[in-house]
Amino acid sequence: xxxxxxxxxxxxxxxxxxxxxxxxxxxxxxxxxxxxxxxxxxxxxxxxxxxxxxxxxxxxxxxxxxxxxxxxxxxxxxxxxxxxxxxxxxxxxxxxxxxxxxxxxxxxxxxxxxxxxxxxxxxxxxxxxxxxxxxxxxxxxxxxxxxxxxxxxxxxxxxxxxxxxxxxxxxxxxxxxxxxxxxxxxxxxxxxxxxxxxxxxxxxxxxxxxxxxxxxxxxxxxxxxxxxxxxxxxxxxxxxxxxxxxxxxxxxxxxxxxxxxxxxxxxxxxxxxxxxxxxxxxxxxxxxxxxxxxxxxxxxxxxxxxxxxxxxxxxxxxxxxxxxxxxxxx
Ligand SMILES: [Zn+2]
Numbered sequence: 001x002x003x004x005x006x007x008x009x010x011x012x013x014x015x016x017x018x019x020x021x022x023x024x025x026x027x028x029x030x031x032x033x034x035x036x037x038x039x040x041x042x043x044x045x046x047x048x049x050x051x052x053x054x055x056x057x058x059x060x061x062x063x064x065x066x067x068x069x070x071x072x073x074x075x076x077x078x079x080x081x082x083x084x085x086x087x088x089x090x091x092x093x094x095x096x097x098x099x100x101x102x103x104x105x106x107x108x109x110x111x112x113x114x115x116x117x118x119x120x121x122x123x124x125x126x127x128x129x130x131x132x133x134x135x136x137x138x139x140x141x142x143x144x145x146x147x148x149x150x151x152x153x154x155x156x157x158x159x160x161x162x163x164x165x166x167x168x169x170x171x172x173x174x175x176x177x178x179x180x181x182x183x184x185x186x187x188x189x190x191x192x193x194x195x196x197x198x199x200x201x202x203x204x205x206x207x208x209x210x211x212x213x214x215x216x217x218x219x220x221x222x223x224x225x226x227x228x229x230x231x232x233x234x235x236x237x238x239x240x241x242x243x244x245x246x247x248x249x250x251x252x253x254x255x256x257x258x259x260x261x262x263x264x265x266x267x268x269x270x271x272x273x274x275x276x277x278x279x280x281x282x283x284x285x286x287x288x289x290x291x292x293x294x295x296x297x298x299x300x301x302x303x304x305x306x307x308x309x310x311x312x313x314x315x316x317x318x319x320x321x322x323x324x325x326x327x328x329x330x
Contacts, residue, residue: 188261261303
């Protein structure tokens with residue numbers, strides 16, 4: 001009951017504002033399906049999405065004055081085909097993935113709503129992309145989910161079925177003439193192997209991945225730039241490497257996707273690195289400053305977070321979006 005009341009209030013205030021501010025606020029996309037369409041028995045921490053959104057409201061009482069939170073809708077098959085093989089996409093859409101393929105993805109037990117969830121989660125990133133590209137006054141938008149970087153052209157892996165970053169990058173190139181060079185900056189603790197594979201022969205999309213070397217995926221792909229970190233790296237070293245990397249970048253992107261996984265946190269059970277919450281906040285600020293310096297619109301996706309306790313991940317994910325909001329005021 002509480003959720004539906006909140007939903008109505010949200011809708012009303014968003015609609016009210018749209019007439020007066022013509023869509024220049026950044027937008028965050030979200031759907032209750034991100035959580036609810038996964039089985040309660042899944043090992044994956046499905047509550048993350050609901051809890052992050054809830055925390056954003058709790059920590060920022062005037063949140064809706066600063067960002068619009070809108071429902072993600074379903075991506076189309078045609079969009080998915082921009083980054084994936086038709087055979088794979090169609091078998092997924094028709095519920096025909098085999099046992100081995102589903103095991104590689106995880107997220108089990110599989111539910112009937114998995115197809116719809118995947119399309120909606122993917123489109124959250126696509127909708128955020130359209131919003132920043134259609135509103136030059138808006139420097140960033142994001143998805144309270146997404147960053148499904150382990151999905152390859154023709155198979156899914158590591159909780160990822162299709163690759164929202166890759167699909168949204170190609171949607172941007174297809175739909176906007178002035179968007180040609182796209183940077184995907186992947187700071188999740190796991191390598192963006194699917195993204196690297198999809199763009200391995202496409203110089204228009206630059207892939208950068210900072211990740212823990214001795215972590216999943218154990219067979220790494222080759223990104224345009226891989227920074228493979230030993231176990232236990234702390235804030236200072238990580239931030240120095242990131243700053244050096246961004247300072248040296250010469251790519252000049254027209255659009256940046258940021259996979260902002262919270263799993264480099266020391267408390268993450270799938271992590272291997274030892275960053276603090278403050279370290280992650282500083283990491284995010286480096287990325288926001290870099291995007292501003294490039295004058296490139298930024299699309300933020302949430303990425304992984306498997307903290308123990310889970311609240312440590314929720315705090316860090318919420319920090320990400322709140323910091324982006326604060327950055328708009330400075
Ligand atoms: Zn991860």
